[in-house]
Amino acid sequence: MxxxxxxxxxxxxxxxxxxxxxxxxxxxxxxxxxxxxxxxxxxxxxxxxxxxxxxxxxxxxxxxxxxxxxxxxxxxxxxxxxxxxxxxxxxxxxxxxxxxxxxxxxxxxxxxxxSASRKHLRRSGFHSPLCVSRESAVPVELDHCKSRAEKLKEEVGKALQRAGSRPKDAVKYVDSLQQLGIAHHFEDAITAVLNRVGEEDDGDDELFDAGLRFRVLRHNGYNVAADSFQKFLDAEGNFKHSLSKDLRGLLSLHEASCLGAKDEYILAQAMEFSREHLESSLLSLDPNLFRKISYALKYPRHMSMERYEARRLLEDRSYPNGTFHSPLFELASLDFNMVQELYQGELAEITRWWRELGLAQKLSFARDRPMECFLWSIGIFPDPGLSMCRIQLAKTVAILLVVDDIYDSYGSPEELVLFTNAIRRWDLEAMDELPEYMKICYMALYNTTNEISYHILKQHGYCITSHLRNTWVDLCEAFLVEAKWFSDGFVPALADYLKNGITTAGTYMALVHAFFFLGSPVSDESLAFVGSRPSFFSHSGRILRLWDDLGTAKAEQLRGDVASSIECCMNEDRYLSEGDARKHIRKLISRSWTDLNGEALAPSPLPFSVVKASLNLARTAQFVYQHGDDERAQSADSVIESLLVKPIKRKPVNGYGQLMRR
Structure with a gap:
């Protein structure tokens, strides 16, 4: 999980x-x-x-x-x-x-x-404590910030309106708003601007502008064709060699290529061409440009966690003098701190609920991590207006972790079968045959799910209990499969592991809940579509499962967990080293992103907000698990600290400048 x-x-x-x-x-x-x-x-x-x-x-x-x-x-x-x-x-x-x-x-x-029999010996999960606490949050005086932010919103809104008459400037401004995390203030105006940009001819665009236009439109759900890059090819169908010195254009092309879908060969070619020439240029660059390009190659904008990316840009001191005193950056800094305060209030509510639930106190083997659960909620639902979605999803994930610990390390084989059967029955009488610790977990799961269903019924007018129950049944049955694999010392084929692992990663659980939390229009068609496990749910879940394995495989083997995708690869090819297996997993992640991009653009009965939640799940997975695969990457603790604990401190800068895009 x-x-x-x-x-x-x-x-x-x-x-x-x-x-x-x-x-x-x-x-x-x-x-x-x-x-x-x-x-x-x-x-x-x-x-x-x-x-x-x-x-x-x-x-x-x-x-x-x-x-x-x-x-x-x-x-x-x-x-x-x-x-x-x-x-x-x-x-x-x-x-x-x-x-x-x-x-x-x-x-x-x-x-x-x-050799320890799960029937007689209960394993400990050896889960590490979190190094960041909610109490370490730095308070900020925001009363004066709110009035200042309202004035800045007017200025920025007028600037967006002025830029809207010039397509190239409009795309740049929209990109800045979205990168800095303040686009939620201007959604209607941005939609109007992008509708006009999508209808404009881009025939005279240079490489930078063509790449930026393509990326911004696709990022916002517009199925713009990749044909716009044809004009940059030579007679032999390759990207023109003269473009290899245009670093700004190459970086824009690389960012655009990350939104490529299956069979879009020109975008695959663009990624290879841009990466090759950007990497070859690194040694001759000044430190600031070296850092920007290196970061973009490793963490493309399309695959980045939205709120963390905004924080990173606001603290990037390589921009020209005066940038941070522009209305755009000043509003972004104030807004980040105000949204952080909102998040802290939501976290306080989740923490209070978790303590009152008492699972961590009654089940000593279970993970006690409401803050990490809330990090997933922020990643999937970053928009400040989605407070209820974040709170309810964090509750679901917190209980999911306890259930995972029961199947993963504590329950005996017979107990796990009993628990799975009880989830299938979904009634209180099903608890009678369960041991005491499972009764506690079952009651918490049952009550919380019914409370969420009641909340949705009050807010949106439809009952979802049976749909949420089905996600729990699917999840527990998949957990039981993994428990059997572990018990029998069985290493499945990679394809079988991933098919089951997408479910045990919590993918369908999170995204089915997201569908209902977002207040999506419910019809027989949309319900059937969600119940069929849509392809873009599965592709997102595959990215989550594979990043999970890259980040946690070594730790899990130390505590004796089920084989990961890395071991499955090595088991299928006896001559494959761990390093080669990890490279193969990264290629699978890249391929899954291509599949996910294509499915995100395909016609669907679901609104784009649900598609975006699926994309955000995949984005968050990288930022949660990357440190376990590369110790140079940001740790989960540092991400939590950036988003929930430390406010933005604005430093005085003289002069005035424009936002330079990577």
Whole structure:
């Protein structure tokens, strides 16, 4: 699911501490039992250090045994050979292979964890604590800011109106408004401007303007053709060599190419051409331009988290003198702080609800992370006017994480089957057969879902309980499949893993809720479409699942979780290293973006706001999980701090300048 990440080094420290504690408890219990191992309790005696030997005798539930093969594990855990029938491909079954012993030690599983029967021993998730707290938020006096912001909105609105008569200037101004996060103040005016721009002929555009126009129109849901780039090709169908020195134009072309769809070969060619020449120019650039181009190549605008991108631009001091005293930037700075205050109020409400719910206090194994859940809500619904959407989605994700922890690390095989059946029944009597800890979770899930349904019924006039219930049934059934895979030591084929993993990542859960939260017009056609798991939901979920795996695979293997897509790749190709598998996963992410772009432009019974939520889910996934794949990237803690804790501090700048676009 949405497995929160931290650095693998941290997880090593946590695992070492946990193993030391378990060893100490085992020794104490053994001493108290007067030498009777059976009375010592279910403690594992393990070797110190994070790298455990792969063939080691260890004390397990009072008996000494060695690491068992998957078939032996299946017999011990109660799932039997059921997982061997899951998935249509036999490529990933790894018969006769100790699949958990990777050629690369960082992906090797602990034999102590692997041999532990979920029927008797409950695993700990080893989830890291958050380093940012809501109490660390910096207060800002905003009373005087609001009146100033209203005056600035008038100035900026007039500037947009003036620019609207000149298509090139209009596109640039709209792009600035959207990058700085203040477009929500001018939605009607922006729509009018873009409608006019879409009807204008772009025949005399230079490369920069052509790329910017294409990107802004597609970003806002206009299905503009890529033919506008034909004029930049030579007689042989390649981009003209003379363009290779136009860095500003190349960067605009690269940003535009990131919105390319399947079979749009000219945009694929544009991406290859622009990237090649931008990368070759890096060594000869001044530091500011080097930083701008390097960042844009790694984090294209189309794939960036909206609020984080606005914050980054507002703190970029490489702009010309005076830029930050322009009405545009001054309004953006004030608005960012006011929206941050709104977010903080929403977070306070979510935190209060979470504490009153009491799951974290009653279920010690469960993740206690309302702030991270709210980060996902901000990523999917950044618009300040979508407060209810953010709050309700954060509640859903918070409970989803607890359910994930039950299936992932705590529940026994028999208990997980009982819980899945209870979710299918969806009534209070279904709790009777559940253990106490599952009753607590089930009641919280049941009540929260019904409360959300009641809220939608009051606000929009339709009952959605059965639709939300179906998403929970699908999710728990997919979790159960993963639990069986783990229990049987089974590595599925990559295609089977992804088909199931899109669901366990929480994709359909989040986007079906989004459809109803946004107040979308509900018809038989739209309900059937949402229930069919639309392709753009699936493509977004594939990006989420793959980024999740890139960011958390090492940490999850240290605590003994189900095989990730990286291991599935390595299992299908025995000569593939972990590094090569990660490269393959990044290519799959790139391909999924191309598919998602195409589906986002296709005719749909759903409004563009739902399509945008699907795009935002994929964008947020990168910013949540990228640090686990590249330690140079922003960590989740830093993203939370930027969006929820620290306000924008405006520094005095002399003069006046214009916004320079990358």
């Amino acid at each position: 949405l497995r929160w990440l931290c650095s693998p080094v941290y997880y090593q420290q946590v695992v070492q501490s946990h193993l030391a504690f378990v060893t100490q408890q085992g020794s104490t219990a053994a001493a108290q039992s007067n030498g009777d191992p059976a009375a010592a309790g279910p403690f594992l005696t393990v070797f110190p250090g994070s790298q455990l030997p792969t063939n080691t005798a260890h004390t397990y539930l009072g008996s000494t045994e060695t690491t068992r093969a998957p078939s032996q594990m299946a017999a011990a855990t109660g799932f039997g050979a059921a997982a061997n029938t899951i998935g249509s491909s036999s490529a990933g079954r790894g018969k006769g292979t100790a699949w958990w012993t990777s050629r690369e030690p960082q992906l090797a599983r602990s034999p102590a964890v692997l």
